[in-house]
Amino acid sequence: MAFTRAPGKHRRPSRMQRGTARAAGVAALTTTGVVGSLAAPALAAEPAAAQTGLTPVVTLGDSVAERIDAQAAAQHEAAREAAEAAARKAAEEAAREKAAKAAEExxxxxxxxxxxxxxxxxxxxxxxxxxxxxxxSYQAGSSLWSSGSHTGVDFHAASGTPVQSVGIGTVVEAGWGGSYGNQVVIKMNDGTYTQYGHLSSIGVSVGQQVAAGQQIGLSGATGNVTGAHLHFEARTTAEYGSDLDPVAYLRAHGVGL
Incomplete structure (x- = not known):
């Protein structure tokens, strides 16, 4: 008795049937050229990175590479200019400091x-x-002096010879001084006093500031004298009796006699 399939129902094809159908389909596609056009791209496609585990390498175009090179060159130039500016600033600062130091010195x-x-x-x-x-000389003995000895020294000078202050000081006396005749007494800058006696004329006044070498009068023969000369004394005070050795005093201040 023969069996047939019920109409309208299908059974899964057997393995042999499926293989036969697949082979027939491929043959048909190959004949029409479809297989060739579809298979080529599929076969040419490269496996994805996730499937292979390899890191893909990207090849840049020339324009991108040129832009990167230009950017790198610009950065390099900017860095060079910044370095040069910093060097100039440092040099200018050093020059200013040097000039300021030189000016201060x-x-x-x-x-x-x-x-x-x-x-x-x-x-x-x-x-x-x-x-x-x-x-x-100083302390020479003679009856001409009331103290019995010379309290100063006499400088040889004709009447009218210019007499000058031996140093910087202030005039504390200028006028008649008894046996000294016309005299000038000056308080020196170092606190000592000098006296100039027997002057024929006086050219300064009390309170006046005088300098070393400044003329203060003219030599003469006023007062207790035997002839024209300059009587000069060095003292510790403005008063008589506080005399110092005039020659030693002048030499101590650098005056050669």
Whole structure:
């Protein structure tokens, strides 16, 4: 008795049937050229990175590479310009500091020079009559002096010879001084006093500031004298009896006699 399939129902094809159908389909596609056009791309496609585990390498185009190179060059140039600007700034700052230091040193040197000049000026002493000499020494004995000895020295000088202050000071006496005749007494810058006697004329007044070498009068023969000359004394005070050795005093201040 023969069996047939019920109409309208299908059974799953057997393995052999499926293989036969697949082979027939491929043959048909190959004949029409469809297989060739579809298979080629599928076969040419590369496996994805996730499937292979490899890191893909991206190849950049020339325009992108050029842009990167240009950017790198610009950054390099900017860095070079920044470095040059920093170097210029440092050099300018160093130059300013050097100039400021030089200016400060110049000011300090100017101050030192001024102080030294002032020190020399204050400590400059001269002879009361340049080119003259001591004709009567200090503490020489004679009945001409009330104390019995000479309290100063006499400088040889004709009447009318200019007499100058031996150093910087202030005039404390200017006028008649008894046996000293016309006299000038000056308080010196170092606190000592000098006296100039027997003057024929006086050229300064009390309170006046005088400098070393400044003329204060003219020599003469006023007071208790035997002839024209300059009587010069160095004292610790303005008063008579506080005398110092005038020659030693002048030599101690750099005056050669």
């Amino acid at each position: 110049a000011r300090a040197e100017k101050v030192r020079a001024a102080r030294e000049a002032e020190r020399k000026r204050l400590n400059t002493f001269v002879s009361p009559i340049p080119g003259s000499y001591v004709s009567t």
